[in-house]
Amino acid sequence: MVRAEAPGRDGDRRRPTFARNAVARGPALDRLLAGLAARLEAAGYAERATPDADTSVVLHAVDARAPRPFRRKAAPTFVVAVAQLDALPPDRDAQLRTGYPLLVRCLANLCLLVVDTPAGLAVRFVTLEQGTFGAGPGLDDDALVAAVFDRLEPLASSRLVIANEFVADLPDHLRHGDAATAQMLRAGRALDALDLLPAPFPLEEILPPRDLRHVKLLYGIGGLSYGNLSARCTGGDVTAVPEPGGPVFWMSASGVDKSELRTIGRDILLVRGYDDRRDVMVLSVPPGIEPRRVSVDAIEHWMIYREHPGVGAIVHVHGWIDGTPSTEVNYPCGTVQLATSVAELVRAAPNPTRAVVGLRNHGLTITGESLDEIFERVGARIVPRVPMS
Ligand SMILES: [Zn+2]
Numbered sequence: 288m289v290r291a292e293a294p295g296r297d298g299d300r301r302r303p304t305f306a307r308n309a310v311a312r313g314p315a316l317d318r319l320l321a322g323l324a325a326r327l328e329a330a331g332y333a334e335r336a337t338p339d340a341d342t343s344v345v346l347h348a349v350d351a352r353a354p355r356p357f358r359r360k361a362a363p364t365f366v367v368a369v370a371q372l373d374a375l376p377p378d379r380d381a382q383l384r385t386g387y388p389l390l391v392r393c394l395a396n397l398c399l400l401v402v403d404t405p406a407g408l409a410v411r412f413v414t415l416e417q418g419t420f421g422a423g424p425g426l427d428d429d430a431l432v433a434a435v436f437d438r439l440e441p442l443a444s445s446r447l448v449i450a451n452e453f454v455a456d457l458p459d460h461l462r463h464g465d466a467a468t469a470q471m472l473r474a475g476r477a478l479d480a481l482d483l484l485p486a487p488f489p490l491e492e493i494l495p496p497r498d499l500r501h502v503k504l505l506y507g508i509g510g511l512s513y514g515n516l517s518a519r520c521t522g523g524d525v526t527a528v529p530e531p532g533g534p535v536f537w538m539s540a541s542g543v544d545k546s547e548l549r550t551i552g553r554d555i556l557l558v559r560g561y562d563d564r565r566d567v568m569v570l571s572v573p574p575g576i577e578p579r580r581v582s583v584d585a586i587e588h589w590m591i592y593r594e595h596p597g598v599g600a601i602v603h604v605h606g607w608i609d610g611t612p613s614t615e616v617n618y619p620c621g622t623v624q625l626a627t628s629v630a631e632l633v634r635a636a637p638n639p640t641r642a643v644v645g646l647r648n649h650g651l652t653i654t655g656e657s658l659d660e661i662f663e664r665v666g667a668r669i670v671p672r673v674p675m676s
Contacts, residue, residue, distance in 0.1 A: 302331065303444065306338040308357060311350040313371040315403040319410065320346055320369065322432030323439070330440060338364070344443045347393055351385070356394045356498055365443040368393035375402045375409055379419050379675060386413030388493050394501055396619060397442060399435070410435050414442075416605070418617050418648030419675050445622035448586040450567040455574040457557060458525060462573050464551050467518035467600075467657075468537050471548045471555055474516050474602065474658035475539065479546035481606060481669055503542075514604040514650065515539045515582035516548070518658055519592060520557060521599075528560045528569050534592035535559055540579035552576040561589045583621030590630040591654060597640035600658040605650040606669040613645030620649075648675050 305327045307320055323346060328334060338345045340360035344367065347357040351370035359366055368389055376382040382400070390398035390413055398413040406424035408431050413419055422434035464471075494502060517538040527533035536558050539548055548554045552572040558581060560569045568585045572578040588601045612632060618625035629644055629652050636642035642654045643665060650673055655661035 301341075302333055303343040304335050304341060305332045305344040305346065306335040306342050307346045307348070308338055309346075309348040310355050311348050311370070315401045315408055316348050316369060316371045318403075318408060318428055319399070319401045319432065319435070320348060322428055323436060326432055326436040327440075330436075340364075347395060349389070349393055351389060351400075354389050354392045356392060356501075358394060358501065363447070365397070366393065366395040367397045367399060367439065367443070368395035369399045369401060372400050372402050375404065375424075376400070376411060382411050382419045382421075383413060383417060386411065386419070387417060389413075390415065391493050391502060392498075394498060397439065399439075407431060412438060414617060414619065414648065416617070416620055416649045418673075420617075420648060441616045441624070442619060445618045445624040446566075447583075447619070447621050448561070448566055448568065448623055448626075449580075449583055449621050450565070451578075451580050452562070452565075452567045452569050453572050453578045454559075454569060455572055455576075457551065457571045457573045458522075461520075461522060461525070461557065462551060464537070464555065465520065465522050467520060468548070468551065468555050470600070470658040471516050471518055471537060471539065474600075474662055475545040475548040477662045477666055478514055478516065478602070478604065479544075481604065481666075482671060514545065514602065514606075515541075515584055515588075516545070516600075516602055516658060517558075517582075517585075517588045517592075518600040519598070525557070525559065525571065529562050529564075530560060533560050534589060536588065536592055538581050538585055538588060541582050543579065550576075552578045554579070556581040558585055558589060561586060584626075586621065586623060587626035587629050587652065590626050591633055591652075594630060594634065595639045595654070597656075598654045599640075599656045600654070600661055602653045602655075602658065602661050603650060604653075604669060605673060606671050607645070607651060607673045608643055608665060608668045608670070611643055611645040611651060613647045615647065617646070617648040649673060 344365045348369045357366050386398040400411040402409045404424040409423035411421040423431045517536050520535045525535050543554050557571040559571045614628040632644035633639050633642045
């Protein structure tokens with residue numbers, strides 16, 4: 288059984304394009320959209336009259352009280368939901384409570400809330416990883432649009448690696464896992480006990496079933512998650528593909544209950560490699576099982592294992608440890624750019640095999656000898672609240 292899902296982005300060498308999809312209008316919305324369109328054009332994006340399967344970025348302007356979904360024709364399209372509000376959300380919680388449901392109802396990758404204040408326009412961002420940040424007020428329109436563009440464009444042009452290829456060739460002796468997957472069960476429970484669950488936003492309650500299926504396929508997620516775990520598979524006769532010397536590791540599936548990581552192929556997947564020509568993660572699964580998708584961060588873990596043979600396990604949490612160095616740009620989960628910037632921080636750490644690195648507005652990635660070792664070393668220091676900037 289060989290099955291590929293959600294084809295990765297191709298044609299990166301073509302000129303990027305954007306389209307405005309103005310379902311709603313408003314003075315502040317119009318000012319922001321006109322400014323962003325001009326910036327995108329100046330940056331080499333060609334404007335299309337209507338969005339199609341090839342469109343790189345869609346500016347989807349909606350009514351905040353009645354958001355409409357934008358159903359993209361291809362996964363690589365980056366959809367920015369933009370809505371005008373009457374007043375600025377007073378704090379991060381309010382920003383998230385307003386913006387996050389809008390983001391998922393619009394089936395967008397990013398949500399921008401724009402407000403016309405006496406001191407000029409203000410824009411607030413909400414990301415799929417529940418990151419919140421903003422620009423303005425206090426700037427003229429040019430400076431504001433420039434600030435928004437600088438935060439938006441790197442995200443919009445990042446490349447998701449969310450395609451999974453399942454090959455039903457898991458060796459018999461690994462059908463029920465090994466010592467590393469036993470540690471994953473323990474570590475998953477430790478992660479669960481940290482109580483990092485994004486409780487206020489159950490996707491099932493925000494979205495109708497049809498849109499929920501769409502979201503899962505698009506973002507490559509099985510549900511809203513709060514982290515993932517992986518452990519190198521050292522069980523011998525499993526060779527990496529397509530690069531025989533590459534890493535082989537177990538990783539939690541996307542959106543699963545982290546406290547019950549038991550079934551191989553469903554809760555835990557064996558990652559055998561990353562095929563960069565086809566942009567797919569290759570997974571070895573037991574025959575006769577309907578596999579789940581691997582966590583979108585598999586590409587990030589793959590890069591770290593490949594570069595650091597001493598790393599035996601990796602934990603990613605949507606939590607924080609005070610004083611952690613952080614990535615500059617908050618790239619979305621599952622992108623090559625996020626993986627590369629995390630790998631750079633791991634490389635720069637005093638000890639890459641025992642590193643704690645921060646993903647801006649998002650969470651932590653922690654390397655270690657084993658999952659048990661990681662939780663022993665840092666488990667007690669992880670706090671639920673990620674600083675936002
Ligand atoms: Zn994450």
